Amino acid sequence: MVQLYDLVIIGGGPGGIGAAVEAKALGLQNILMIEKGENHSQTIRKFYKDNKRVDKNYKGQEIELKGTIDFRDGTKESTLNYFDSLLDKGEIDTAFNSEVESITKENGQFYVVTSKAGYRAKNVIVAIGTMGKPNKPDYTLPISLKERINFNLDKCSQKEKLLIVGGGNSAVEYAIELSKTNNVTLNYRRETFSRLNDINLTLINEYNGQEKLRLRLGMDIVSIENENGLVKVNFTDGYYTIYDRVIYAIGGTTPVDFLKKCGITFDAEGKPEFDEHYETKTKGLYLAGDIAVKSGGSIAIALNHAHDIVTHILTSSHM
Numbered sequence: 001m002v003q004l005y006d007l008v009i010i011g012g013g014p015g016g017i018g019a020a021v022e023a024k025a026l027g028l029q030n031i032l033m034i035e036k037g038e039n040h041s042q043t044i045r046k047f048y049k050d051n052k053r054v055d056k057n058y059k060g061q062e063i064e065l066k067g068t069i070d071f072r073d074g075t076k077e078s079t080l081n082y083f084d085s086l087l088d089k090g091e092i093d094t095a096f097n098s099e100v101e102s103i104t105k106e107n108g109q110f111y112v113v114t115s116k117a118g119y120r121a122k123n124v125i126v127a128i129g130t131m132g133k134p135n136k137p138d139y140t141l142p143i144s145l146k147e148r149i150n151f152n153l154d155k156c157s158q159k160e161k162l163l164i165v166g167g168g169n170s171a172v173e174y175a176i177e178l179s180k181t182n183n184v185t186l187n188y189r190r191e192t193f194s195r196l197n198d199i200n201l202t203l204i205n206e207y208n209g210q211e212k213l214r215l216r217l218g219m220d221i222v223s224i225e226n227e228n229g230l231v232k233v234n235f236t237d238g239y240y241t242i243y244d245r246v247i248y249a250i251g252g253t254t255p256v257d258f259l260k261k262c263g264i265t266f267d268a269e270g271k272p273e274f275d276e277h278y279e280t281k282t283k284g285l286y287l288a289g290d291i292a293v294k295s296g297g298s299i300a301i302a303l304n305h306a307h308d309i310v311t312h313i314l315t316s317s318h319m
């Protein structure tokens, strides 16, 4: 008989880790965290540049942490190390390299099916984030340029002519960091940056002022072509430029199909539905982290969701 867990957590990012750690701290023993990557925190590993500053009050959102986790300002590396230590200390049961494919509920129990195994649970928290499916532009991207058109920093090297596309903190942080070892242009379709935190705004103006990078603002991309294996980018002003690599940093999308398959309902604006305890219409099935915010999630927000959900599980009738 497959073991029945008190709690199965899907996704090993801040929301998932927070839920596992809080659950242990508040007395739940029988829990499992399932993560599709080979280690926890795939969004931080893949989308944060090395040595990136990690702000607790991300984008100026002041958050007071509610649970036992003492998350503070740091770097990509210190944050990953801290999460490692939390998982070790909590002796959290984990299943890595396991992508959850479906969640169903029958006779009061959940069945969680991954690419490798099936699990039974009394409660399930879905904390899969939105970066598994990065946003893509409307125009067609030539398949032949697959290696040179990227949505994270995995393939970046040095001394390349790079175009970063986007106007948020991620795009600006990528541009600043990569300009230290590459020739970087940052393209944003609007004339000014309106969503940046103060530090990034100051830095990008400083780097632009000192010509450490180039800004191409108020301009969109019309199309992309393959020019002798390099990326030819045609802009709305009628000019084109050829780059070694183009990196899109234009956010991510809620994995709607997966959530619908798990029985989660959506409101008129296309956002997943849940109540004030982050519980969906299926009792015992919760959403945490970036998939449970309208816009602009953060590590601290995900940790607080986790704490609220675990507290609710312990006081509800699902145990």
Ligand SMILES: Cc1cc2nc3c(=O)[nH]c(=O)nc-3n(C[C@H](O)[C@H](O)[C@H](O)COP(=O)(O)OP(=O)(O)OC[C@H]3O[C@@H](n4cnc5c(N)ncnc54)[C@H](O)[C@@H]3O)c2cc1C
Residues within 6 Å of the ligand: 010, 011, 012, 013, 014, 015, 016, 034, 035, 036, 037, 040, 041, 042, 043, 044, 047, 048, 049, 053, 054, 055, 056, 057, 058, 098, 099, 100, 101, 127, 128, 129, 130, 131, 132, 169, 170, 288, 289, 290, 291, 297, 298, 299, 300, 302
């Ligand atoms: C470039 C960048 C910089 C940022 N900087 C900061 C910052 O400085 N400070 C801050 O507070 N926030 C920052 N954020 C935001 C922060 O990273 C997110 O708000 C936070 O990671 C959300 O946590 P989460 O657990 O909801 O999702 P994620 O961190 O996205 O974790 C989801 C996890 O679920 C896994 N997963 C997905 N689908 C499945 C599946 N079907 N089965 C199993 N596992 C699955 C993924 O592999 C992933 O590991 C930044 C984001 C980006 C992109």
